[in-house]
Structure formats: C-alpha cells, structure tokens
Amino acid sequence: MKRGGWSGTRGALLAGGAVAAAGGIAWRAWRTRRALDLTDRVALVTGGSRGLGLLIAEELGRAGARVAIAARDEGELAIAELRLRERGVKAVSIVADLRDRRACATLVEETVARLGGLDVLVNNAGVIVVGPFESHREEDFEEVMAVHFWAPLHLVRAALPELRKSGSGRIVDVASIGGRLPVPHLSAYSASKHALVGLSGALRAELASSGIRVTTVCPGLMRTGSFVHALVRGNRPSEVSWFGVASSLPLLTVDARRAARRIVAACRRGDPMLTFNWSSALGVRVEGAAPGTMRRLLGLAARLLPPPLAAEAGPATPAYRHPTRWVPSLLTRLGDRAALRNNELVGEAGSYPVLRS
Secondary structure, eight states: OOHHHHHHHHHHHHHHHHHHHHHHHHHHHHHHHTSOOOTTOEEEEETTTSHHHHHHHHHHHHTTOEEEEEESOHHHHHHHHHHHHHTTOEEEEEEOOTTSHHHHHHHHHHHHHHHSOOSEEEEOOOOOEESOGGGOOHHHHHHHHIIIIIHHHHHHHHHHHHHHHHSSOEEEEEOOGGGTSOOTTOHHHHHHHHHHHHHHHHHHHHHGGGTOEEEEEOOOOEESSGGGGOEEOSSHHHHHHHHHHHTTOTTTOEEHHHHHHHHHHHHHHTOSEEOOSHHHHHHHHHHHHOHHHHHHHHHHHHHHSOOOOSOOOSOOEEGGGOOOSSSSSGGGHHHHHHHHHTTOSOGGGGGSOOOOO
C-alpha cells in the first residue's frame, strides 16, 4: 500500500472513530435528559423487606421517591421500614401475600391511599426452588408461577390507571437470566421467569404509546444473601452447597447494591432491557449465536450437579435449615455478609450459622 493510501485510510478511521465517540456522548446525554425525576414520586416495591428489593427501595428513596415496600412477613417489613426511615427514605410498609389476586389490588389501593398516587411499580418479589426436575412437585411450579407471573400481572392491571395519570409511569420487572436461558436444577424458577420476560415484553410494546416505560431486568447471580431462603429439594445438603457457593463467589456474582443502583438508573431512563453479570451477558450471546453449543454446556452443567434421589419426601425446605461443610464457609463469606446487611437473617432464618467475621 502506498504511504498516501495508508494515511488516507488512517484518517478515515480516525474520523469514523471521532464520529462514533461523539454519537455515543450525544446518546448518553439524551438518555440522561429524558430520565424520570423521582423527586416526590411514589414507588411500590414488592419483596421489599429484604435482599435486592430492600436495596432498590433504598436507592429509589435516595433519588427522592416516597416508597411503599410490600412482603408477607410483618416482622421483616417492620425492620426494613425502620432501616429505610433511618436512612432518610420516606417509606411505608404494607403486608401482602401476592399469591392472592385480591391482595394485589388491595396493595395498590393502599399504596395510593397512603402515599397519594403511584408512579413506579417494581415487581421484585421472588421465590426459588433448587433441585432436580424429578424432585420438583407441581405445587412448586404453582408457587413460583403465582409469585413471578400472576402477581406481576395482577399488580400491573391494578396499577395501570394510576400509572397512566402521571404520563410517565414506570414498570420494572425483575426477572432473571433464568428467564432467557434454561438453568439446570431451577426448572420451576426458570419456567416462571421466562413467563415474566414474555409478559414484560408484551407490556412494553403495548404501553409505549401511553408514556409508560417497562424495563425487564435479567440479572445473573447477585450477592444479596437471599440464597439462605432458597427452597431445596432432592439431595438437600448438596443442593445447598452448590447454590450457596455459586451465589457468593465474586467472579460469578454482582454486588447487590451495585445491582440496585443499575436497576434504578435503568428505571429512570426507561430502558427496555437490563442484563448484567459478564457470565449472563456472555450466555445470552452464545445462545443467540450458537444455541447448540449452549445446549451442550448446560447439559454438562446438569451432569455435574447432584443427581435426584430415589424418593422425595415432604415439602421443600429453606436452605438455612441445611448448613453444610461448604455453606457457610470461606467460600460463602461475601454472601453471608450480604445476608447480614440485607435483612435476610430475621426470624427463623436467624438460625443460619453465618460467618460473622
């Protein structure tokens, strides 16, 4: 290549890079300008008594919102509300069992009555069952579908009139990478999160013209400490061991507070989709480009997990009842600390022998 030709090519590349950089700056500035000001807005966060939901509520409050948190356990809620108020968040707590359709409508009504409206709905409440598909019962599927699909559906239906009033309402559906990829030993959870991802996408398309923005959040593992509440089946100690360690390792997980900040930022901007964790983002890309490869990788992962037991007796039980050699241990220290910070070890869950040092 002639020197002049190379110079011309280099100049074109530099010019193209400058245009791309300027475009990126302009795009970020536009996204910032259109972000919703949360000052004195009203937000409802389900599953807000502990873990990610509590952190999201705190971040919304830091941004100026008045926040209602909802969960089943009155004791957890009381502690969470006190914590939020001590940190300057204008918060109220409402006891609600979202598996009950009428409770969803009542929750929205009470939020509006106590806080004067509703601008942001965060569907965060969750339950997870860990174990082989053969160990799952139909009631496990019914439980997680009730919480992850039917509750958001009923809440959105009840909240829409209020969200429309603001002209810039927000719905945040906290799904999971398990809603985009099938995850071994999480069959009920994954199926329900796939349903939520589908519902969230349909709502986003249909509500766009009304000014309501819907954000679907599909994170991978986060260090919330919530693994202690996972319901386990099959070889329960073995299931607790792999899931607890995986939920705590820094290379596989994202800090829960960082996740909450990103979720609230995406909510304010009205981003359609938020996926974080390098492993989750990589998995989605591999699934799109080479689904056969992803299928083989997931099959290998399934073979490495504990096999089903010959007979499954009794209901699923929470992980905190099954401490093992590995949970708690040095491998779960980050997860244990998160459990302490995020109100996960209240009531009976306080029996989990967390490493406190």
